[in-house]
Amino acid sequence: MQVVPIATLRLHPEADRVPQMNVEQAAEFQADIAERGIRVPIEIVGTQIVDGRSRFLAAKKLGIEQVPVIDAPLHGDDPVLYMLRAATRRRHLTDDQRACLAEEEREYLAERSRRERARAGGLAGGRGRTKASVDSSAVTLAGELSRDRSGDARAIASKTFGVSERSIRYAQKLKSEAPRLYEQVKAGNERLSIAKRQMERDVKRRQQREQSQQVETTTGYPLWQISCGDCLTELAKIAPSTVRLIFADSPYNIGIDYGAGAKADRLTDEQYLAWCRRWMGECARLLTVDGSLWVMINDEYADHFGLLLRETGLIRRSWIKWYETFGVNCTNNFNRCSRHIFYCVKDAKKFVFNADAVSRPSDRLTKYHDRRADPGGKLWDNVWCIPRLVENSAERLPDFPTQLPLELLRAVIGCASHPGDTVLDPFSGSGTTGIAAIEGARRFIGIERNHQFAELSRERLASHRPEALR
Numbered sequence: 001m002q003v004v005p006i007a008t009l010r011l012h013p014e015a016d017r018v019p020q021m022n023v024e025q026a027a028e029f030q031a032d033i034a035e036r037g038i039r040v041p042i043e044i045v046g047t048q049i050v051d052g053r054s055r056f057l058a059a060k061k062l063g064i065e066q067v068p069v070i071d072a073p074l075h076g077d078d079p080v081l082y083m084l085r086a087a088t089r090r091r092h093l094t095d096d097q098r099a100c101l102a103e104e105e106r107e108y109l110a111e112r113s114r115r116e117r118a119r120a121g122g123l124a125g126g127r128g129r130t131k132a133s134v135d136s137s138a139v140t141l142a143g144e145l146s147r148d149r150s151g152d153a154r155a156i157a158s159k160t161f162g163v164s165e166r167s168i169r170y171a172q173k174l175k176s177e178a179p180r181l182y183e184q185v186k187a188g189n190e191r192l193s194i195a196k197r198q199m200e201r202d203v204k205r206r207q208q209r210e211q212s213q214q215v216e217t218t219t220g221y222p223l224w225q226i227s228c229g230d231c232l233t234e235l236a237k238i239a240p241s242t243v244r245l246i247f248a249d250s251p252y253n254i255g256i257d258y259g260a261g262a263k264a265d266r267l268t269d270e271q272y273l274a275w276c277r278r279w280m281g282e283c284a285r286l287l288t289v290d291g292s293l294w295v296m297i298n299d300e301y302a303d304h305f306g307l308l309l310r311e312t313g314l315i316r317r318s319w320i321k322w323y324e325t326f327g328v329n330c331t332n333n334f335n336r337c338s339r340h341i342f343y344c345v346k347d348a349k350k351f352v353f354n355a356d357a358v359s360r361p362s363d364r365l366t367k368y369h370d371r372r373a374d375p376g377g378k379l380w381d382n383v384w385c386i387p388r389l390v391e392n393s394a395e396r397l398p399d400f401p402t403q404l405p406l407e408l409l410r411a412v413i414g415c416a417s418h419p420g421d422t423v424l425d426p427f428s429g430s431g432t433t434g435i436a437a438i439e440g441a442r443r444f445i446g447i448e449r450n451h452q453f454a455e456l457s458r459e460r461l462a463s464h465r466p467e468a469l470r
């Protein structure tokens with residue numbers, strides 16, 4: 001070991017391949033060095049640091065001028081590989097960070113391999129070499145390089161870093177498609193499985209946006225329309241078996257003023273249910289053979305709605321409870337913070353169900369970190385926990401009383417329809433169903449009786465920029 005001026009040392013040009021400590025860890029580490037000094041020498045090759053970047057940075061911050069160093073015992077190894085492997089000795093390194101280190105090694109080996117291949121090609125074309133000498137150097141290089149090809153490099157990295165090849169593959173994909181998310185994982189701020197899902201969702205959304213532009217330009221039909229009128233009149237104008245998905249969040253008959261006065265939403269039970277029976281029947285008529293109707297209602301009429309929907313001939317696949325996370329507090333009864341969603345299909349065997357749209361990482365994966373967990377996640381339960389919109393929520397429109405969260409409609413539409421399908425909402429209100437539909441490249445037909453709401457939702461749909469809400 002020797003002591004050298006800190007000014008003579010440099011970080012290795014590939015140092016960023018190794019995860020840095022996060023801010024708290026770095027602060028703690030610096031405090032320790034301030035108190036006890038650098039007890040483990042920094043490992044160097046020439047003047048470049050290959051192990052001990054945090055010690056070096058902390059010493060620099062503390063104004064320490066002389067630091068202990070030793071020559072890294074490379075034993076013929078490549079300094080970058082040595083640096084990556086040395087990083088695994090670090091405390092607090094998660095399995096996901098290990099996977100990132102393994103990916104760095106895989107990538108480095110692949111890049112080195114490419115460079116050497118290019119050099120071999122250059123040599124082979126060079127002047128003044130005999131054919132025999134060119135052939136023999138090419139053979140030697142080919143042997144070395146074949147060990148470093150991507151698959152081999154992954155297998156080597158997997159063994160060296162003690163992580164599965166699958167997680168290295170995930171890290172590789174993340175690095176190439178979502179480098180910022182990858183850096184979060186490498187820094188230990190995000191889990192690899194969650195970052196991967198986030199990346200897949202972003203890619204899907206991007207594709208859907210492109211598809212929705214295509215749907216409009218290739219067919220010449222507008223992607224969405226809002227008809228202003230009574231739902232029974234407007235539904236009657238639509239051809240049978242043409243709609244893949246209907247989402248209906250009708251008035252609940254609880255005295256909400258939707259522009260026609262609160263009384264209009266306080267019918268007798270008989271009047272209200274007779275009207276609901278009619279629009280439900282119309283909806284059933286419009287569904288394609290593999291279509292589905294999703295109906296939302298509160299506690300007061302949920303039992304009636306269950307029976308009315310049976311009368312339509314549709315088959316209930318699920319009775320979902322939407323837990324709104326907060327609602328109306330009661331003094332001598334349970335707080336009201338949930339609604340019901342009836343999910344019904346026309347054919348018990350033939351229906352659209354995209355599991356991806358309604359899956360989440362399992363507890364096995366996120367809580368118990370069990371390697372056997374399915375990285376694709378598990379399907380949602382039949383209780384959906386999605387916060388309702390508060391007054392100051394970013395997606396909230398100022399002039400509409402009962403706007404649903406987009407997150408809920410994204411799930412319904414993603415689950416029960418494909419891009420290009422027609423989605424209908426006979427009570428479209430602020431147009432939430434429409435926004436979720438066009439985001440997912442579906443066509444949207446909205447029906448809304450109130451002129452102001454119809455206009456408001458048209459403006460919302462026309463000006464919608466998906467990124468603005470996320």
Ligand SMILES: C[S@@+](CC[C@H](N)C(=O)[O-])C[C@H]1O[C@@H](n2cnc3c(N)ncnc32)[C@H](O)[C@@H]1O
Nearest residue numbers: 230231249258403404427429430432448449450
């Ligand atoms: C509960 S709100 C729907 C809110 C909507 N899901 C949203 O997220 O904005 C019910 C809507 O149905 C509309 N409506 C009421 N009666 C109607 C009818 N007979 N025909 C069409 N729309 C009607 C109301 O004006 C109101 O906008």
